[in-house]
Amino acid sequence: MREGEADPGLYDYRAYRGRPKIAWPGGKSVAVWVSPNLEFYELDPPGNPHRKSWGKPHPDVVGYAHRDYANRVGHWRMADVMSKHGFPGSVSLSVALCQHVPEVVADANARGWEFFSHGIYNTRYSYGMDEAQERAIIEDSIRTVRDATGQTIKGWLAPALTHTTRTLDLIAEYGLSYTCDLYHDDQPMPVATKAGQLISMPYSLEVNDHYGFFIYNMSPREYARTLIEQYERLAAEGAQSGTVMCIPLHSYLIGQPHRIGPFEEVLRHIAADGRAWITRSGDIADHYLDHYPERTGGAA
Numbered sequence: 001m002r003e004g005e006a007d008p009g010l011y012d013y014r015a016y017r018g019r020p021k022i023a024w025p026g027g028k029s030v031a032v033w034v035s036p037n038l039e040f041y042e043l044d045p046p047g048n049p050h051r052k053s054w055g056k057p058h059p060d061v062v063g064y065a066h067r068d069y070a071n072r073v074g075h076w077r078m079a080d081v082m083s084k085h086g087f088p089g090s091v092s093l094s095v096a097l098c099q100h101v102p103e104v105v106a107d108a109n110a111r112g113w114e115f116f117s118h119g120i121y122n123t124r125y126s127y128g129m130d131e132a133q134e135r136a137i138i139e140d141s142i143r144t145v146r147d148a149t150g151q152t153i154k155g156w157l158a159p160a161l162t163h164t165t166r167t168l169d170l171i172a173e174y175g176l177s178y179t180c181d182l183y184h185d186d187q188p189m190p191v192a193t194k195a196g197q198l199i200s201m202p203y204s205l206e207v208n209d210h211y212g213f214f215i216y217n218m219s220p221r222e223y224a225r226t227l228i229e230q231y232e233r234l235a236a237e238g239a240q241s242g243t244v245m246c247i248p249l250h251s252y253l254i255g256q257p258h259r260i261g262p263f264e265e266v267l268r269h270i271a272a273d274g275r276a277w278i279t280r281s282g283d284i285a286d287h288y289l290d291h292y293p294e295r296t297g298g299a300a
Contacts, residue, residue, distance in 0.1 A: 029239040032270055036082075036113075040122065078249065090280045109150075115153060154282040169195065174196075178285040184200070199289065201285060210253065224265055
């Protein structure tokens, strides 16, 4: 690598084969968590010189209105289907939603869903932030979610997947236990930080509905089939290793009337299979840290 491009050393290489097994509760082979991204987008956000918030000139009415469908309609349809089949949500939350649309946050909280931070707005990026600005966002996230829900966040997914070189060190310093910003494995893994204990939580871009519908141009049934095949493989391999499957969702996509039916078939399939520990991301992190402290550098 050229000077200035050294690997930051966030995690060691560990081959998938031959690792010690992770034993999930109840003898389950795969931990399955669903991550609804409950987001708030601004129609005219402050500009970031590194990236535009909207693809079209202001006002991007199409982009904004499409996403506004999530909190008006899509969330309620998606959440009802998840609750029907016993799937709690682990919410990737734009914490400004607590003020802008508190009804959605209150509904998710009443369902027993977990909240972790996805930044303040999904139209404000981490690129170019200084340390004071990034600390302010972390502190705002912790305080706002606690005030709105009574929960203390354990996890982090950077807003619009944008980062700085200090993000992981800072969230560990503030006591968060997991990050969803590393997409490198199908099991939790320790992350090296300057302060605090942090693990990576498997969060999939490949089966994210945004990628499924926007990038890969899948039909609703193709996406559902992809989720089932993802689950079947991870459940089979997890009998020997202990795996994690995340289903990241955006309710303005999966909550559309023509998509919700095939998605419900996925939830029905996983719930009936018997090999899945259907849970929340924070519960996965707690189990891993409590039972495998030697893998994260903690005391046994």
